[in-house]
Amino acid sequence: MSLIKVVEVSKSYEGGDGVVQALTNINLEINEGEFLALMGPSGSGKSTLLSILGGLNSPTTGKLIIDGIDVYALASERLADFRHEYVGFVFQQYQLIPYLTALENVMLPLAITSRTGREQRDMAQTVLDKVGLGSKSLRLPNQLSGGEQNRVAIARAIVNRPSLIFADEPTGSLDSKTAKELLELFQALNQDGLTIIMVTHNRENLEWVSRAVYIRDGVLSQIPQ
Amino acid sequence: MTLTDIAFQNLRRRKGKTFFLLFTFILVVGITIMLNTLAKSMQEDLQKSLSQYGANVVITPKSDHFTLSYGGLSVPGVDYEINHLDYDTLTKLNNNLDLRLNEIAPKIVGTASGKINRYLILGVDFPSELKMKPWWRINGQLPREQEVIIGSDLAQKENLVIGDTLELNRQSYPIVGVMQETGGSEDSAVFTNFKTARWITGIDSWSIIELNTDHPTQATAYLSELLPEAKVSEISQLVEGAKESVDRFSSFSVITSILLGLIGVLIVCVTTTGNINDRTTEIGILRAIGFRQQHILSILIREISIISLCGGVFGYLIGISLPTILAPITFQKSLSLEFNPLVALTVISASVIIGVVSILIPAQRAIQLNPSEALSSI
Known part of the structure; x- marks a missing residue:
């Protein structure tokens, strides 16, 4: 069943040398429960597509339909609600809030819900346990390694039980052992029913995903399995 | 969470x-309050120093006679020989605490005949008079019983010096001092104490009572009711002069505070904008x-509210405390710690409002x- 439907999405923006065409007529359907890899060289437009898929960056033309919702037809605050309900992000540089502990970072998406402090704490701790960082929940981001920060970012992305996880080069700055552990974690989450879209330029990561698409110069093509 | x-x-x-932002608020609020406190204190000092010397209220007997000039100021109703105030008048004044009197200087004013001329005789209480008129400088000594001092013009015209005698109503009085030139009517007068003045002039009551009070206008109105037999006049030139100087200083303080406040708001805006x-x-x-x-x-509003609230509270406390330390060093004056809840509330509220307003534009x-x-990465 198609969870995400990208219809004729194009994105252009003003650059120093005039208009830059980042994406051209992208059409893509992603099914519920898929683990999709979005591949391509640097500057190909894969991160731009991921940001559009995640409701962070509106396309110049085209539509994004997620779970039957025309995402960019939503008003700004409703779009924020949509991200909160449907989407979890794992950013390339983890993007943890530096003055909050691992536990507090994971609790962030719950802070704007009606859940009590105890409920938030219990949920965040459970997810941290799940990613293997239960014992380091009170550490600040700068007291954690890169791999650990990545796990905290994943815990923050899944704590609110979204339908979709968007990950931008999650293994980009990790050593191979840590990268493998992370991909195993993603695979486990995917097996739990989460739909995961991961930007990567590393072909070795393809063995972990169910499907991959390739983007070059803003044009999408399928990669046969 | x-x-x-x-x-x-x-x-x-x-x-x-956090500390830098808090420090900014403390600095802005503290300096504004401190300067205001010091300016207010200086304003009070100025007002006091401008009003504490010289009489600003004169009590004379009610009279239909013409006005005489005394001390360079218009004093209506003083006539050398007619109508005088009872001694009881002074008791009434001394017993009234509402008048906020700084000094009372009663006088016996009369005349006496010399060998050739008539002289103006002023019977005064020298300690009170010298406090009220510190510009009186006397060469020689203060007169005791049956002694006199004379004004500089009189000494010059009649070629009199300390040690000479002055004949008044056919009796000689030793001159024990000469008052330096004041530019006023004192320069031609003969000064002595009350007892001798009574003896020379035969006047057994007050001719004029000069007062120095903190609130001359209110005191004049009050004394007019208290002493129906007397004419009470406010010496308007002195009061208006003092008021004008104090008003100018007050305007200067207000403008300085406003400018400081504006500079403070700009500093806060720049700091909060950078922070956001x-x-x-x-x-x-x-x-x-x-x-x-x-x-x-x-x-963001909660953060800035917490900081600006703390900054406002600490700034206010420091602003009222520092002058008590600085004033004795810089102005040789001790100041007491004065907590004004209304000012505190206003300043702290202003601090929070300025803080919140300063982040609204960069936050929006x-x-x-x-x-x-x-996000740089996506």
């Missing part, structure tokens, strides 16, 4: 930035997670950024 918790954790764990610009990525993360613009604005700009623009 609530939005307030997020605000608190930011302030608690980013100690450097530094947090664009963080705002992008929160937006990506699903925080609404109003959630983020709420966090930051939260309206596309989350992908705010």
